[in-house]
Amino acid sequence: MALWVRYAHDGTEGFGTLEGESVAVHQGDLFAGATPTGETLALADLRLEAPVRPGAFIGLWNNFHAAAAKQGNAIPEFPLYFLKNPRCVVGPGEPIRPPAAYAGKVLYEGELGLVIGRTVSNADETEAAAAIFGLTCVNDVTALDLLNADASFPQWARAKGCDSFGPIGPAIATGLDWSALRVTVALNGRVRQDYPLNDMILPPARIVSLISREMTLHPGDVIACGTSVGALPMRPGMEVAVTIEGIGTLSNPYAPEG
Structure with a gap:
């Protein structure tokens, strides 16, 4: 490791x-x-x-059984994914700042991130597993009120791609068994998310394999595997800390302007 x-x-x-x-x-x-x-x-x-600057930054929605059950969502057979702006990436300790004109809810979402280590296209699951260089922590920050601001068009890219909305880190761990890990998220020291990664609907190798059928993945690309229950809005001045044992703690202050 x-x-x-x-x-x-x-x-x-x-x-x-x-x-x-x-x-x-x-x-x-x-x-x-x-x-x-x-x-x-x-x-x-x-x-x-940030331990990696991805060319492609991909996020999954509805990829945990507990969250799907709570929200009444069907179990997907293919990754329900969106693209985050890779320029939104920040590292440990850097502030999360929503756009100056935005006064709505901003959610934290603690997640496992897969870091791709080799070019992979149309891969089977064995090839896909070998293409995963390591694991990291991701906070998939979301401006919730932007997501559905227009009833005719859910704005995933806009809501999740604002500057500073992609904390990654503090490290990339190699040699870890993802299925034995948990994700915890604490706000000012109070744990608000705590879920096992073995509750994932689509596991890492399958995620990479299926996405690679449509999109060639390259070294340094990052896939955030989705979050489970407990994702809530942050308040100004809060410190949000995403921890995965074996990787470390990714901590960032939520610091809106004004």
Whole structure:
């Protein structure tokens, strides 16, 4: 198992593996044989950034049995997915800020993120599983009142693609068994979401396989696997923390302007 992070340090950016309170610096391509330089940096001296900058940022809706049952939704056989603006990605500690003119509800949605490590198209589930480089935490932030602002056209891209609406991190974990993990989300320390990933309707390899039939996936692409019950609006000044054991905690303040 390894924990891969990206960081800023003394005006430069880099990446490496998290080892306790330090980062072992690597060079090359994260997804194609990165090698250690032998240098280590103290974690306290770094600013962690989003561990990946996806070319495609895909999110799933209605992918957990508990949420489907609570909302009365049918069980899907194919991923019900949308695209998030990849420029909405922010890293740990960066503020979540809705558009200045928006005064409606903003929801947190703690999720497991799949990070693709190789180009994959029309893959079977074995090939799809091999294409998953690792796992990360995602907060699929949503401006709820924008989603259905126009009765004739649900605005998924707009509601989920605002600047700062895609926190990812703090690391990409390799070698984890996703089915043994839980997602928890705490607001100011109070847990509001806590659900097992083995309640997923479509598991990771199937998600990647089915999406790859329609869309070629590339190294660095991210798929957020959907959320379960407990996603609620945030209030200004709240700190929202998404935790998955083995990956870490992705914490961001909700800080609207004004």
